Each structure stands twice: as C-alpha cells, then as structure tokens.
Amino acid sequence: MFEPVRPVRAYELIVQQIEGAIFDGSLTPGMRLPSERELMTQFGVSRSTVREALRVLQSEGKVASRPGDPHGPVVLPFSTTALHKSMSSLVRAETVGLADLLQFRMMTEGCANQLAAVFRTSQQLAAMQAALEKMRASVKQDEAAFAYSDVAFHDLIAEAARNKLLQVANDVVRSVVLQLIQRKITQSADREAQMLDSCRRHALVLDAVRAQDPVAARQLARKHIFEYYAPYLDEAEVGRLTVLLEGSAESADIA
C-alpha cells in the first residue's frame, strides 16, 4: 500500500535539478551556472547547502568552479573521469581483478575490431596505417611516443566501430589495465622485443580490418591481448581467458 521513504537532503534536490538541466540540454557544456550567492536565492537555501551540492557535482566531473571567477561555475563537457574513478576503486577494492579486466577487454576490444572490419572507411584505414608506422618508428627511441601511438591505433579502431559506448568502455578498461601493471611491463627485460612483437600483431589485425574479415580481426585482437598479458596472470586465471580464444575452428572447444 505505502512505499518506504528515505529522508531526502536539500543538497540532493539541488544536485538532481542541476543534473537534470544538464541532461535535458538546458545547460550545455561551457555554459556557466549562477554564482553561489545567486544559487542560494534561487534554491532558497543557505550557502553551505549550495556548496555541498556543487562539491558533489564537481566530484562527478560535471561542473568546475574557481575562486574569484565572476562568471560562476562552468558546466564541463562530458568526460569519463567519473567512470574511470569508480572502476579504479572497484579494482583497488579487489572486487574486480586483473583477470576480470583482461577478460572484459578481450570481449570489448575483440568486438570493436569485428565491427571496425565491417564499417571502416578508407580514410580510417589510412590513419590506422599511419599510427602503426609511428609505433614502428618510435620502438628504438621514444617509449612515450610508442605508447601514445599505440593508444591512437586502438582509438581509431574503436572509432571505426561507430559505437560511442564501446569506444568509452575500451578506453576506460585499457587505461585501468595499464595503471595496474604498467610498471611490470616497462621494467621487463626484453622491452624492445615486446614492442616489436606488438607492432607485428597490430599489423596482422590491421590486415584483417583491411580485408574486411570481421571474425579474423576479432580473434586476432583477442589473441593479442591474451598473449601479451598472460605472463602476468596465475595459471587458474589463464584458463578463464582461453575460453574466448576459439581459434578458427569455432566448435573445437566443446571437445
């Protein structure tokens, strides 16, 4: 008959109203919110309450405010920082492990390549080729440039897949993975061989995308991730990932 109620704080209502305004487009990125003093009259609450609401919105990456700015808090363009933060803390809390992350990445990045193989334009193909050549060029010199071009290559794949959600998911998962084991990788002894191998694998994937072979692109991408990161996993965890490597014979894993 009756619904249970939760006492709702004043600042929550303010957050909801501002979030709603951003959501429905009445507040677009770059626009300014009224000053805190203005907001306290509009909402009919005290300054502290307004500030608590603004803090929450700020921690969600939706607005930013600077002292002394006469224009008031600014509405930020959409960003994935909140997603980033919440996923990182899940990882830190060990609710999600490296194996979970890699398995998920094999799924999403694999599917991204599958879609990219179908929908890529020739311009995108050229851009991928360029990114790959930049990777090759910076193997011997610049570790940072290599990593940058690597990211660029994956971004181009995700973009070619034409799914914004997939794009964001790939981006977040990739960076969280790196954040977890970057040190181990850069400290590895045969770093240069690893980089060269990575180039070779990227070339294979690119070939499949060029040939518009979605299944090959997907499986190569998954295999790449698996073999690149498998050394950092326990044996039990490796088994969870191999399931996604069906190889060319799809039904082989039933036996």
Next chain:
Amino acid sequence: MFEPVRPVRAYELIVQQIEGAIFDGSLTPGMRLPSERELMTQFGVSRSTVREALRVLQSEGKVASRPGDPHGPVVLPFSTTALHKSMSSLVRAETVGLADLLQFRMMTEGCANQLAAVFRTSQQLAAMQAALEKMRASVKQDEAAFAYSDVAFHDLIAEAARNKLLQVANDVVRSVVLQLIQRKITQSADREAQMLDSCRRHALVLDAVRAQDPVAARQLARKHIFEYYAPYLDEAEVGRLTVLLEGSAESADIA
C-alpha cells in the same frame, strides 16, 4: 623542469585521506568514522569543510551518515552503485543512442552466455531453470513478477560467467535499456505473446548453457536481444546490429 600545479582544496585532501584509509584496510565496511566535530579537530579544519568531504564520499557510495547518529558516519561495503551512476549518466548524455546500447548489450550479454556455458555449475543451472519456470508461471498473472524473474535469470547467467565486471556492465546496460523503452514495450498490443516468446528463447539459451555449447549460447543470446528490440530501431541502425549475428557458419559474412 617544473610541473604545473592545480590548487588543491582542503576537502579534497580529507577525501583522499579517508579513501586511502578505506583502501588500505584501516577502515573496513561497517566501521564508523568519528563524528563531524571530531573530524574537524583531527583534520584541523572547519565543520563545513569536513561536511563537503563527507558529501563527496557519500556520493561515491563509500560512507553514509544519518542525522543524530552518535556513532558517526558508517563505512559502506564496496558496491557498484558509483559505476552504475556514472554509466547511466554517460548514456543519458545523448552521445549514446539506443542502437549503441543494444549493440553493446549484444556483445556483453552474448559473451556472458558464452562464458556461462563453460563455467556454470549444476547448482547454477538448476537456479536458472527455476527462474525460467517462474517466468512461465507469471506470464498470465503478474507483469512485475515476470520482469523480476527475467532479471534474475540474466543475473544468474552473469554470475555463472564469473566476471564481476561483466556482471556489473550487463546489469547497468540492461537497466538503462529498459529505462529507455520500457513504456513502449508494456504498451505493446500482444504483450502476452511477447512474454511467451521470451520464455521460449530463454529456454533455448538455457539448453545451450546446459549442453556447454558456448558458441550456440552466445549466438542465441545475441539473436534474442536483436529480434526482441529490433522493432524499436530505424532501418539504418538495424544494419549495425546484424553484423554481430554471424549465425552458425562463422565465415559466411565474408562473402
């Protein structure tokens, strides 16, 4: 030579300290934080500043405070609510459409079924069977019970896949999809036929999971989602989804 600096607010430092304490285990779920007045002396700041920090931690789902509680704010168990919220707002940010969502869901839920087919235990299998029968039982009577059992079925699949991240992703995407087009579905004329059809499809997926046929489970799940929601999409969008329906012959789509 020098790094650019960002002015750091007092409340941010407090948030970092408390987050750190939760992370490294000195604050475990269920434990209480000191009262606000105690915290202001410990951190050497005013009460407002302490409260701003607590609001942020609260919006991140890490602590909760009730008025009048002499024990102070409580440290919450790790939860995925923060991830939930940030993913929802990502979807609402118009950059992601229904087609993106469904395509993504076909990927993740497909893979979840694939993994579940391999790793499911017999107990989990029985639980899935039970959920399916509950769905069948409530077709004619209770729309809410049907939806509930439907969710339970999918949750069991995700749980059997043994990947917490995948579990959360599926949950979020599913709820956002529903939130987007629930009305259209419940208003549909032949609602009962739809529900019966849904049961039939779930049974097919369950058969594949029981037979430990990962590829069949994956493709059936994807096909189910596609055919269930395709009527609500434009024709151009439908094309983006069909790519993921390779059918039984994996290489057929190259031709």
Next chain:
DNA sequence: ATGCATTTGTTCGTATGTATC
C-alpha cells in the same frame, strides 16, 4: 517508556585571497 546528551542538517555572518573588468 521518557528524558537527556549528542549528532547531523541547515542557516547566517565574517574574513581572506583571487580573478575579471
């Protein structure tokens, strides 16, 4: 079951450093 002490939710006032016009 009833007060009592304490805590949170919220308000108001004030001082200080800062960014913009």
Next chain:
DNA sequence: AGATACATACGAACAAATGCA
C-alpha cells in the same frame, strides 16, 4: 591599477533526529 564580485574557509547557532541510560 583599482574596484568589484567571487570562491574558499572559518565559526557560531538552532532545529530535528538519534541512541542510551
């Protein structure tokens, strides 16, 4: 360069809510 308006931060205060004796 100065004036203005701003955010940051502090402190005191009151009402409502909670837990405990």
